[in-house]
Amino acid sequence: MKVFISGNIADSGLKLLAQNNIIVSNWKEARQITSSELIDACRDVDALVSVGPNKLDASFLQSCKHLKVIALHSVGFDNVDVEEARRLNIPIGNTPGVLSGATADTAFLLMLAVSRKAFYLHKKILNGQWQNYEPTPELGIELHGKTLGIFGMGKIGLEMAKRCIGAYQMKVIYHNRNRNEQAEAVLGAKYVSFDELIEKSDVISVHTALTPETKGKFDMAVFKKMKPRSIFINTARGGIHNEEDLITALQNKLIWGAGLDVTNPEPMSVDNPLLNMESVAVLPHIGSATQETRNAMADLVAKNIIAGLRGEKLPHQV
Numbered sequence: 001m002k003v004f005i006s007g008n009i010a011d012s013g014l015k016l017l018a019q020n021n022i023i024v025s026n027w028k029e030a031r032q033i034t035s036s037e038l039i040d041a042c043r044d045v046d047a048l049v050s051v052g053p054n055k056l057d058a059s060f061l062q063s064c065k066h067l068k069v070i071a072l073h074s075v076g077f078d079n080v081d082v083e084e085a086r087r088l089n090i091p092i093g094n095t096p097g098v099l100s101g102a103t104a105d106t107a108f109l110l111m112l113a114v115s116r117k118a119f120y121l122h123k124k125i126l127n128g129q130w131q132n133y134e135p136t137p138e139l140g141i142e143l144h145g146k147t148l149g150i151f152g153m154g155k156i157g158l159e160m161a162k163r164c165i166g167a168y169q170m171k172v173i174y175h176n177r178n179r180n181e182q183a184e185a186v187l188g189a190k191y192v193s194f195d196e197l198i199e200k201s202d203v204i205s206v207h208t209a210l211t212p213e214t215k216g217k218f219d220m221a222v223f224k225k226m227k228p229r230s231i232f233i234n235t236a237r238g239g240i241h242n243e244e245d246l247i248t249a250l251q252n253k254l255i256w257g258a259g260l261d262v263t264n265p266e267p268m269s270v271d272n273p274l275l276n277m278e279s280v281a282v283l284p285h286i287g288s289a290t291q292e293t294r295n296a297m298a299d300l301v302a303k304n305i306i307a308g309l310r311g312e313k314l315p316h317q318v
């Protein structure tokens with residue numbers, strides 16, 4: 001059996017595939033593979049590991065209906081036409097759970113960096129602008145006892161909430177499609193309406209999937225309702241915020257700051273005004289990028305492929 005991997009995954013996953021006599025071919029170029037190149041690469045293989053934002057839409061799936069399984073090297077599956085995959089009987093696997101801690105760490109890192117203007121002040125050193133010690137300019141804000149609003153209280157949101165309670169005794173409110181009993185029982189998190197979430201939070205951290213309902217959810221109307229000293233954090237998908245509106249909201253001080261691990265589009269252009277704002281921190285979609293997590297993701301990807309090629313139920317199927 002053969003699998004095409006549209007990027008590089010950690011060795012542990014490759015080893016598992018080899019132990020199961022699965023022959024691997026890889027996309028080797030630094031640029032993202034195009035849709036037609038992906039279709040070509042899949043012609044002679046039985047399975048695909050999709051690394052990065054490949055669009056696995058109806059047209060791709062119809063061109064590759066011979067695939068026995070597709071394993072995503074991600075928890076998010078917004079780039080897949082899941083309905084069409086079901087219709088064509090192609091199981092789609094993803095990697096939930098193993099990246100929750102690392103992604104929550106990234107959200108926490110951004111929150112703290114924004115609250116202390118850390119990325120902006122670091123750039124000042126690089127630009128030779130470290131001047132005399134001054135007690136008043138460019139001050140940050142503290143997080144202790146503030147209210148954290150989680151938009152999407154799943155596994156990653158729960159991990160972010162734990163970190164914020166442990167470090168700063170923050171109060172946690174959340175908004176979800178469904179109540180999260182674990183978050184309520186273990187963390188004392190309070191379920192609120194979306195309006196209450198945006199009006200009451202000092203920090204809003206987004207941990208929901210990108211869906212037609214969440215696309216562009218954080219727009220000017222929402223930023224206007226947020227507190228003027230609030231921080232917006234997004235480590236989920238760039239499409240959930242309207243980036244033009246976010247820039248305007250920050251320029252007009254409707255909110256205090258923003259931390260983004262995901263942008264719209266990705267990669268972000270180097271002349272994006274967000275990169276020069278004092279209370280903004282941007283990272284290049286590194287949420288799950290630790291050695292431990294990427295090993296665990298590669299293992300799950302391999303297990304999904306092995307199960308799919310055997311005609312078994314995938315350990316993690318979307």
Ligand code: DGY
Nearest residue numbers: 073074075076287288
């Ligand atoms: C995920 O797992 O969804 C990450 O954002 C990588 O795409």
